[in-house]
Amino acid sequence: MGLRVYNTLTRRVEEFAPLEAGHVRMYVCGPNLYGPSHVGHALSYLVFDVIRRYLEYRGYRVTHIQNFTDIEDRIIETARAQGTTIEALAGRYADRFLREMNALNIRRADHYPRATEAIPQMLDIIRALLARGFAYAVDGDVFFRVTAFPAYGRLSGRSLDEMQAGSRVEVDPRKEHPMDFVLWKAAKPGEPSWDSPWGRGRPGWHIECSAMSLAHLGNHLDIHGGGQDVVFPHHENEIAQSEAYTGAPPFVRFWVHNGLLRLTEGPEKMTRHLGNIVTIEEALGRYHPDAIRVFVLSSHYRSPATWSDASLEAATRGAERLRIAAEHAEAVLRSAAAGKGETRRASGLAPAADAARAAFEGAMDEDFNAPRALAAVFDLATALNKAADSVTQSPETAPATAELEAGSRMLRGLAGVLGLTLTASMSPAQQAALRRLAEDLVREQPGLFDPAHPLVDRLRAGGAGNAVSGEELVAFIADGRMRARQRKDWATGDAIRSRLDSLGILLEDTPTGFTWRLR
RNA sequence: GGCGACGUAGCCAAGUGGCAAGGCAGGGGUCUGCAAAACCCCCAUCCGGCGGUUCGAAUCCGCCCGUCGCCUCCA
Structure with a gap:
């Protein structure tokens, strides 16, 4: 039985196989570097970290690209408000982001391309789209012509007609169709800008991801990830731009979106815009990275989750239980008592470890069901504790040393696939x-x-x-x-x-x- | 208004038509000078409500109630 993954595009769980055998190309939407990241972002990056770790566990080579958005309206506004440059502002938050990813034990992406370094590729794409009739220029702005792309709306499951009816914002009268979106924006005085065939300007909101993913991963990504809130319009627009440009659909074979995080106080999702956020820094100040991870993995990645002290404290205890189980077994192994276990009969730990691994893989194979995989790890912890206890308490059922050692290795191994460190270090x-x-x-x-x-x-x-x-x-x-x-x-x-x-x-x-x- | 999710024990939460995982909290016990940890046992005849399909439904269908997401920048 192979890995199955839910695809937002088809709304079904599908058999997963990368285009190139053994190699998964994965792109995950990264941070907009105008401010600190919050635990909602952390949840997303944690989810895709676990996906990546599991793919590697299954033997795939994974190329993981995550973008840094370093040119965007709010970066310009914030830099101006702080009297600094967009480079300095974005640089500061990029450093902080990477430090926080380390602290959360999130593995580094293979590359973090920056939007401002991909301007030439963006211009190439825009030029090609204009040449093929997928875009039009007006007064230095360039818009994507959604009516030229029949599949527009497929990812988010809506038709152009519906979207017009629901449109709540005033429409730029220069647009041919209300849903046309900007690829290139003419420069306003005092804003950072680049030369282009349509005059000085800067990229629109969606083009960077197309440019950077195509540049680093080619015309066909296996997995493109992000939060459910970027399905529309961001990812919808990426498909339109990218496929219109390459002429070789599908741009992305599996669209994977995580459920959103909300705060207990006020039921809405956490977002920097609303200000109802807990920053990653604050979270790390209060909770062990393993606890944050256990919290995230306790519910399925596509379900919404609610950040609350009660949940995080429960997760803290759970993470501790796993760490204690591993440390307990290792302490027993180091002690003299274990040496006597060499010839003892099988204790039941080995079958329990095998069962845990099978349950773990079965769960993760089914659309990365981490809660079920975690349950298997907890079951193994119980079996391991029992076996370690028996070494000192009831030698007649104690495991052989090799068995205990294999059991604790299995626990750390499976926990490690989920990115749990099972360690604590002294500050x-x-x-x-x-x-x-x-x-x-x-x-x-x-x-x-x-x-x-x-x-x-x-x-x-x-x-x-x-x-x-x-x-x-x-x-x-x-x-x-x-x-x-x-x-x-x-x-x-x-x-x-x-x-x-x-x-x-x-x-x-x-x-x-x-x-x-x-x- | 349109599109889409979700409602399972005190809390979090998995669940692929066939007797409801796991974690936290709680109760009882073993161990122990005490404590802690660990281990054992207990803790949903029931899955928002009402109907329906079926030999059989938390799982399928319909209606209702409630919550959330997207439709606008957003992980």
Whole structure:
């Protein structure tokens, strides 16, 4: 059974196969660089990141192109309002965008072409469209003639007649048809502009994506993605321009659109225009990237989702559960107990891991059903926890070491296809606070620590600096705490645990010692 | 007004006509000095409402109620 993908163009789930065997050409609408991106954008990029990761998991080579819109009305307005240039403004937000993509563990596209670097290709397309009667020039503006393109409206499922009836904006009287759209805009005084056969001007709103996708991916893309809100007019216009230009339909074989995100407060979709946004920066300040991802993957990519603290907190707990399962199994593997598992009979973990992989692939094959795939990962986490527990608690059903290892690898592997890191890292602030705590403890309760430990003197002198890792510090402190607990000095032990907890470090006692993790 | 989605447990949410995944929260238990985590058990005779088709419907059809998207820049 192969991969099936919903195609907006046909409104059906279809068998997926790229035009060129083994190679998927994918273009995803990127950011307009006039301001910060919000979590609605993040949702879209996360969705296509997972699609890309799964395609690669299935063995496809993926060429992933994402555009940067760096010339557009609001960029001009914003740059003017801030007293800067469009280059500086767009550059600043492009850098920020890439940093945020990294933080969200979204893999880099192969290339991020910028609109202003594709002006020559745009001019080529516009010239060709004029020559073939698909466009007309008026006073330095160039319009696309929708009546010359019979398939216009097919993607969004509307006819030109319907669209005229519903038209709510005043129509430029120079247009032949109300739905004709601008390919090239004559320059206004003080605006950035480029030379063209029709005078100085700048590109219209839709031409950049046609120019850049055709330039980087050729005349036929396998997948073109974006939010459902850009189906019309943006993608409809892209089809018209591109196919009229190449004369070789289809421009795109699979149109893939994600559902939109809204905020709990006020039911409308999140959009920079309405101002009801949570920026990616704010989201990352509050939630772990894995939590944001679990939230996004918890509902199907074509359904609308609602951003709420309750949902994000639930996702945080879910992401933690997966991370703990992986870390727990790995801790057991590192401990002495696992070594004895070599010859034990099969525990049921291996079949559970196989079942999880099969369920995962079955789900993702069916139009990237990530919620179901995620459910398979959760089931595997449960099986893995059970197996890891049995190593110390009921050895008669414990898995062999190799089996436990394969199980935890499978968990990380499948989670990784969804882009989950299953890691938590200590922030520099946490690390500094941890060092202060260690210094305080060495001074307050020297008896807790082994005087021979190399850290003791350095901490007492306050000179441990940054050379000591957070992991070493936690191990050092936890070791001191263990000494107190061995003396049944529960009060001291609990106090240290609670001080670590307030730094976001959770100590957990186990029959064989302790484990710790970041909250 | 036109076109298109969606309404499933306290919350989020999957569900391809054949006895309702998963996560969070909650209750009980095991483990434990305590805590945490983990594990086990429980938690929708029911899928917005009313009809219809069918041996059988959350899944198909009709009507109604409600919510949202697009029709304008928008992931």
